[in-house]
Amino acid sequence: MRYLVRDRLLAFHEEAWIETEHQEKLYKVNRKLLRLRTTFDFVDTDGNQIASIVKKALTFHHTILIKRDGELVGRISKRTFSLFGDRFKVSLRDGRRLHIAGNFWDREFDIQHDGTTLAHVSRRWFTIRDTYAVDVMSPQDDMLLVILAVCVDHTLEDLKDE
Secondary structure, eight states: OOOEEEEEEESEEEEOOOOOOOEEEEEEEEOOOOOSEEEEEEEESOOEEEEEEEEEEOOOSSEEEEEEEEEEEEEEEOOSSSOOOOEEEEEEEEEEEEEEEEEEETEEEEEETTTEEEEEEEEETTTTTTTTHHHHHHHHGHHHHHHHHHHHHHHHHHHOOO
């Protein structure tokens, strides 16, 4: 299944829509900027919160917590310094460890578990700068894979701004 993430940047508020490949809106990502910690809320089209992302402040590694219904579902972290390219690691509540690797400069990367690609994220086919596709190959938890793609994208944007 292919999902499209379309960012809309405004002066004091940032939001993105997650749509199907047929441009049917499924979820909205709201970023709350005026807080000590950067948080994102994933809400469905009815306004119900599906998940939240909290960027931890004052950590050596860039770390983001993913929560559903107030419970920690996963943790994604990126090493600040790396000799052989950027890599993100994901620890999930069920014990799985996912790796995110690829060409982060061009925003082409894969989310993998034990060498199997679960999702591929790409901006290649889009001329609009703030749109990218998340091709999910494993439909078991497709929303989690889209959330991870959004986390990586925003972490890369934050690193670019630093």
